[in-house]
Amino acid sequence: MTQQTQGPVATEIEARLRAALTPERIAVIDDSEKHRGHAGHDGSGESHFTVEIVSARFAGQSRVARQRMVNAALADLLREKVHALAIRARAPEEEAA
Structure with a gap:
């Protein structure tokens, strides 16, 4: 599962995670607007x-x-473009739980 519209950073995050971890499911959610005015x-x-x-x-x-x-x-x-990243990482057998 992927987000419908993604910017270039979100697209790059998804591509790298697909290449490195071959996920069964992935969603990259841009939370930036929720942090307007924050560091x-x-x-x-x-x-x-x-x-x-x-x-x-x-x-x-x-x-x-x-x-x-x-x-x-x-x-x-993470060093150059992403200020904050929340990670919800699960194995396939944990999805049904």
Whole structure:
């Protein structure tokens, strides 16, 4: 599942996570508008995101390990373009739970 319209940063986030983690399901949600006037929001949008991702690669991994996997795939974007990233990472067997 992907968001209907995405900007270039959201599109890049999704492409990198697809390549690195081969997810069964992914949603990249731009939360930037919710943070208007907060630190890290420069008014241009695409600064705050939520990623919901389901991947078999997360099976047996702790929550911290999963977040590290996502962060590693997006490392330079997190340094240069993304101010905040919320991660909801699950293994396929956790989807039904």
